[in-house]
Amino acid sequence: MAWQPEQGPVRELTGYLRSALSASDPNAQRYATMMLTQAKSSPDVINYLVYIFSNRASLEPLNLSFEDIDLVRSSAAINLKNSIKTTYKTLSMEAQAYIRLAALSCLEDPNSQIRNFAGSVITEVVQRGGVLGWPELLPELLSLASNERGSTSPAAQEGAMGAIAKVCEDSKKLLDKEYQGQRPLDVIIPRLLEVTSSPLAKVRAFALASINSFIPQKPHAVISSIDQLLARLFQLANDPSDDVRRNVCRSFVQLVDIRPDKVRPHMGDLVDYMVLQQRNTDDPDLALDAAEFWLCIGENEQLCVTLGPYLNKIVPVLLESMVYDEEDVMRLEGDADDADTEDRPEDIKPQFAKLKNIRVTTNGHNSNYNGNEGDMIKANTARSSDVDALSEGEIEDDDGGADLEDRWNLRKCSAAALDVLASTFHQPVFAVTLPYLKENLRHHDWPNREAAVLAIGAVADGCMEAVTPHLPDLVPYLVSLLNDSEPVVRLITCWALGRYSGWASHLENINDRKRYFEPMMEGILNRMLDKNKRVQESAASAFANLEEKATKELTPYCAPIIQQFVQCFGRYKDRNMFILYDCIQTLAEHVGPVLARQDLIDLLMPAIIQRWSKVSDQSQELFPLLECLSYVATALGDAFAPFAAHIFVRCVRIIHQNLEQYLLAINNAPIDKPNKDFLVTSLDLLSAIIQALDSSKSGELVSTSQPRFFDLLMFCMEDPSNDVRQSSYALLGDCAVNIFPQLQPFLPALLPVLIRQLDLDNVRDEDIDTGFSVINNACWSCGEIAMNEKQGMAPFVEKLYHHLMSIISNPEIPGSVNENAAIALGRLGVDCSQALAPHLAEFAKPFLQTIEPVDDTDEKGHAFLGFNRTIEKNPQAMEDCLLDYFKASAAYSKNNFNHNESIGGSFQRNLVGYKALIPNFPAFL
Secondary structure: OOOOOOHHHHHHHHHHHHHHOOOOOHHHHHHHHHHHHHHOOOOOHHHHHHHHHHOHHHHHHHOOOHHHHHHHHHHHHHHHHHHHHHHHHHOOHHHHHHHHHHHHHHOOOOOHHHHHHHHHHHHHHHHHHOOOOOOOHHHHHHHHHOOOOOOOOHHHHHHHHHHHHHHHHHOHHHHOOOEOOEOHHHHHHHHHHHHOOOOOHHHHHHHHHHHHHHHHHOOHHHHOOHHHHHHHHHHHOOOOOHHHHHHHHHHHHHHHHHOHHHHHHHHHHHHHHHHHHHOOOOOHHHHHHHHHHHHHHHOOHHHHHHHHHHHHHHHHHHHHHOOOOHHHHHHHOOOOOOOOOOOOHHHOOOOOOOOOOOOOOOOOOOOOOOOOOOOOOOOOOOOOOOOOHHHHOOOOOOOOOOOHHHOOOHHHHHHHHHHHHHHHHOHHHHHHHHHHHHHHOOOOOHHHHHHHHHHHHHOOOOOHHHHHHHHHHHHHHHHHHOOOOOHHHHHHHHHHHHHOHHHHHOOOOHHHHHHHHHHHHHHHHHHOOOOOHHHHHHHHHHHHHHHHHHHHHHHHHHHHHHHHHHHHHHHOOHHHHHHHHHHHHHHHHHHHHHHHOHHHHHHHHHHHHHHHHHOOOOOOOHHHHHHHHHHHHHHHHHHHHHHHHHHHHHHHHHHHHHHHHHHHHHHOOOOOOOOOHHHHHHHHHHHHHHHHOOHHHHHHHHHOOOOOHHHHHHHHHOOOOHHHHHHHHHHHHHHHHHOHHHHHHHHHHHHHHHHHHOOHHHOOHHHHHHHHHHHHHHHHHHHHHHHHHHHHHHHHHHHHHHHHHHHHOOOOOOHHHHHHHHHHHHHHHHHHHHHHHHHHHHHHHHHHHHHOOOOOOHHHHHHHHHHHHHHHHOHHHHHHHHHHHHHHHHHOOOOOOOOOOOHHHHHHHHHHHHHHHOOOHHHHO
16 A cells, blocks of 8 residues: 555654754754654654655645745755655555655746756766666656647756756766666766757756766767867857856856867857857856856967967956955955954855875985965865755755855956966067056056056066066066055955065075065065054965065065064954965965074064964864974974973874774764874974984973874874875984984884885775875885884885885886885885895885986985995896996096995995806906
8 A cells, every 4th residue: 555644743843844954943944854854763754754845735724825835845845855865765556656756746846946956856866776776767857848749848858957967976987887888977978969959048058068068078979079079069058048158158168178179179259259258247156157167278388378379368358356345345345444343254265284295215306395375366175056046946965154255266267368468479468468558557436556567467478578567567566556445456456465475585696686675575464464454464375475485585674574473463353364374375385494593582482382372183274384483493303492392292182082082983973073183293293303302302292292203193094084194204214314213112012014005006096196105105114114123124125115116116116206205115125135135136126217217315325325235145146137226336426425434435336246156257348
């Protein structure tokens, strides 16, 4: 017998669903949410959710308004989708069939929001049950969307096509898999191309959006239909619907990536088309999609050069689009002086640890990929290809409190495109831009002034040679704009000056530096104490940029710079502290030991320590603060000692707490797992302190640590997070270099963990890049330990050899990791050559090939010494690669080795030995 609802549970559940989405009574909302959570344990709750969602008539007797009925049905759909996500495979066949039937029926609902939710339920069912779990779905949806029967209502056509778009977006890989000899996509793409001819604009737009979902993956079904797709795009290019034209623009952007050869012949027409769409002031999203075409083309080397003849068309529309629109002007004009206003928790962006602890012994292959998060024109490529689903009423799962200025928009995209074009074409771009700058830089309307400054900054990198003759006039004017009455103008001027700080800081004439660089630097520093918090942030970011470019040229100015930083500590609220830390660590990185002057220490450190004492162990502000202290400790060296003990103890405490919380969480499901970035940043700071201090002082800190330092480190070396293990092995190697006597007693426990880390089978495909970074650091720390533990490594040589050899001989491993593994293997041979000698014939050739491009460093010298000693124990094993060895011997520089035995001497002994072994040695050579 088919399931039938009871009115009591329907009425009760309806009340909870209504309250759960109503913000007017927070207490009732919390209670309703709790009751809905408890209701999930009922075996019939999914059937009731389906019933309420799909049967509007059943809710009408409950005395609800039309709006409340739609709210209840929406709430039921949201809860149904979430339940499907977790329980679909455990449901009975009858319950699954009921869901599928109801969802299809809701596609015909007159309410577009309900149709949208039906599509969301359908795509969730496909994701959980698979394509074969609902084989009739796609044919039925395509039939409805194309009005195959001739009687499908417009609402049902739109609902069906919307559902297809969601399924295509969420199940791209599933639809391109082979089932019983056929891929669904081979049928879907041709049908979607047909549906783009629908008389309904939303159906056409959804159909094209569905195709766009697949283009980046380059499936056969798309590649084989490229010509038909292009023909349809040109037919749809002048469609009256903005939604359709938006997806036409997105299609061309996608095609640039996968088939630039198909785009190139139409470049002239496409330029005219995209310029026209970008000038559509009624639809900012359409204009943005058109602008992204220039950005995409600019990043494609094959196509970018083809834009040269059209710069006089493209650059003006980019410049126009960089001016704030009327709505933004009203929002920004007279921006308040808010420097004394406390930040709200939602104003502070989530923080993440920046991975800097990758240990390098080979050619400086440091994989530190940290980007400049303050760059005003950084591109955002993660834009959705969906049709504007929010206009259909679906609830947006987004942070409504996000800063509007942080969002990707037409203005930022246009500036980024101008930057890319300037970097490709240089002077011709500036030639088109210059008249605009002359007209707008001194414009009486601030939006025009601001856009002109943005343009100046955007072309800085690409047009520096063309701009340079103008900078003696331009820079003083920009410095004057730092005092503009509009905060937005001051903000963008800080950024633009930062882009030109490399020119000003490296002027050869000292008088020129005083004339241009010093006012620039002083102006930006002053804006760091602006009354507007966003201007403060921009100025601090610009000053960090200036530090990167000026480097050691800042040495004479350290005192006034630090004085300003200290004032910022007293003025800044929580959010801007993060960029202040970046300024301090960048200064420490580039002026280094200069910061160890006592007068500078007395200025800077009290301010940092005062803030350090204020920040709690649970605050995400610790991430940038700990990173900043790592750089400061490195710069100060042993002068950091007065501050080290308290900081060291706190880092150990944070690590201990985090590990304990993690153990509790994995054994008790309701407890959230702690943020591993606390571990990463604490480990990195401990590394910096151990390197900075005199060994006796850092050794004392480690010896007196409670809990025991190396016990905690071993737990971190086995942590499931690659980032934590990467920092752990960096710290292990630093301990081997700086405090080996404290490390040595723990090696019997630590080395087996290190050996397991070198096993390539433990690297997961989904995080292979960070996995290799861990192995890189493990190889480096292995080599450092081997140099200090000497013959004590003998019990571990056999296992270490096999793992290191598997790394060296694997062509899929990044070159820098191979090189570090080869150096570790060679260093192992310095004192354990006897144990390595039996394997020499196997590893000699890959060792020589891997180490050949490595720069001549002490570490390479150690490796060759160990290799040479291994050869002495088994010279006959070199038969297959003796000439390679002699070439390596001849090529190696003898000037960079500081070991107690000359590397040249070890090469010489082996050469003499081979002369004795090989008859007629000169002829052999």
